[in-house]
Structures are given as structure tokens and as C-alpha cells.
Amino acid sequence: GQQLNQSPQSMFIQEGEDVSMNCTSSSIFNTWLWYKQDPGEGPVLLIALYKAGELTSNGRLTAQFGITRKDSFLNISASIPSDVGIYFCAGQEAAGNKLTFGGGTRVLVKP
Amino acid sequence: EAGVAQSPRYKIIEKRQSVAFWCNPISGHATLYWYQQILGQGPKLLIQFQNNGVVDDSQLPKDRFSAERLKGVDSTLKIQPAKLEDSAVYLCASSQTPGAVEYFGPGTRLTVL
Numbered sequence: 498g499q500q501l502n503q504s505p506q507s508m509f510i511q512e513g514e515d516v517s518m519n520c521t522s523s524s525i526f527n528t529w530l531w532y533k534q535d536p537g538e539g540p541v542l543l544i545a546l547y548k549a550g551e552l553t554s555n556g557r558l559t560a561q562f563g564i565t566r567k568d569s570f571l572n573i574s575a576s577i578p579s580d581v582g583i584y585f586c587a588g589q590e591a592a593g594n595k596l597t598f599g600g601g602t603r604v605l606v607k608p
Numbered sequence: 609e610a611g612v613a614q615s616p617r618y619k620i621i622e623k624r625q626s627v628a629f630w631c632n633p634i635s636g637h638a639t640l641y642w643y644q645q646i647l648g649q650g651p652k653l654l655i656q657f658q659n660n661g662v663v664d665d666s667q668l669p670k671d672r673f674s675a676e677r678l679k680g681v682d683s684t685l686k687i688q689p690a691k692l693e694d695s696a697v698y699l700c701a702s703s704q705t706p707g708a709v710e711y712f713g714p715g716t717r718l719t720v721l
Contacts (some may be wrong), residue, residue, distance in 0.1 A: 540712050589707065595653045601708070
């Protein structure tokens with residue numbers, strides 16, 4: 498089956514920094530999604546991408562659908578403490594197909 | 609609009625016992641999903657319903673897991689008998705149609721001792 502490799506697995510942020518994470522796939526996807534999961538909660542959709550090359554923003558978040566359709570990137574600008582959490586990418590091969598999730602990027606605050 | 613509801617939020621059982629989880633999707637959402645999320649991993653789809661019919665249960669361990677959505681609204685997921693490796697968070701999600709945005713519930717954290 499498809500595999501999504503998400504990196505980095507974890508990162509420390511300092512307030513005000515920009516952070517980036519990415520997801521690569523062994524298969525082509527028609528849809529890329531980015532979710533955030535807080536402790537004890539289910540994932541919440543942040544951004545959905547439906548077209549290769551698409552660049553979409555949601556506040557301080559920007560995500561891109563890679564041209565090859567096998568990767569996607571998420572950037573967070575000017576990070577704040579509430580950005581802490583686990584970010585998941587998810588891909589969908591075709592409309593109506595199931596989602597495949599990456600392993601997550603855990604964002605932590607620098608001590 | 610109310611979100612996806614799940615209960616219980618936490619459950620601790622011993623191996624070989626049975627357990628059941630309940631999910632109430634967002635009103636009007638025809639598609640319902642059950643995911644298993646093992647600690648440190650992303651969610652993995654177990655089963656997808658469209659109304660009261662099963663669309664995809666290819667990753668459901670059918671020897672011990674079962675799920676139903678008899679009236680096309682609420683759903684239950686059962687594990688019988690549980691194994692240690694079933695310890696995970698079980699997430700329910702719903703969407704208006706297959707492939708549309710999925711909205712997740714808070715999950716049920718299962719610990720099997």
C-alpha cells in the first residue's frame with residue numbers, strides 16, 4: 498500500500514520562528530490534506546490541496562501541493578505557543594478513496 | 609453545529625475481554641469512518657460506511673473486530689477478544705460524502721492490560 502514519509506518527526510520552535518515540514522509519498526495523490534492534533538483530541542483539518550502546484554494559505558499557515566503530486570509542504574510563519582501539537586499530512590489517491598496519513602511531525606516549544 | 613461525538617473517552621480492559629465504542633456523526637453526514645491510531649503514529653482506517661453499508665473494511669482485523677451502522681446514523685465498533693496490541697486511540701470521523709472533508713471526534717483511548 499501507499500506510504501507517506503513525514504519529516505521531521507519532531508521539532509522545537511521558539512516563538513516568532515518560521516517552521517517547515519514536508520511529506521513524501523511512494524504514490525501519486527490527487528488530494529493532500531494537513532491536519533493538526535492536540536493532546537486528547539481528534540485531528541482538525543488545517544488546509545486542503547486539490548491541484549498539483551497549488552499554494553494555499555490559512556492565516557499563518559501555507560501549504561503547497563508538489564508538482565510531482567508525490568509531496569506536500571506545510572509552513573508555519575511567526576510561530577506562537579499554541580502552534581504546539583502534532584501535524585499530520587494525509588493523501589488521497591482519487592476522489593472517494595480513503596485517506597492515508599503520515600506519521601506526524603511533533604512540534605514542541607524550546608525550553 | 610455539533611461535532612462528532614464518541615464514548616467512552618477512556619477504557620481500560622484486560623486482554624481477552626470485549627469492548628465496544630460508540631460514535632454519533634455530524635448530522636446529515638452519510639459517510640462514517642473508524643480509525644485506529646497507535647501511539648506515535650498517524651491514524652489508520654479500519655472501516656468506512658456509506659449510510660448503513662460498508663464501503664471499505666480491507667484493514668479491519670475481522671477475526672476480532674466488528675462494526676455496524678444499522679440505521680445509517682450511529683455506529684459501534686467492537687473488539688472481541690482484545691489483545692495487548694489493540695491499545696490505541698480509536699477515532700471516528702464523518703463526512704458529507706465519500707472523499708469530502710472528514711471531521712474527527714475526540715477519540716476513545718483504549719488500554720489493554
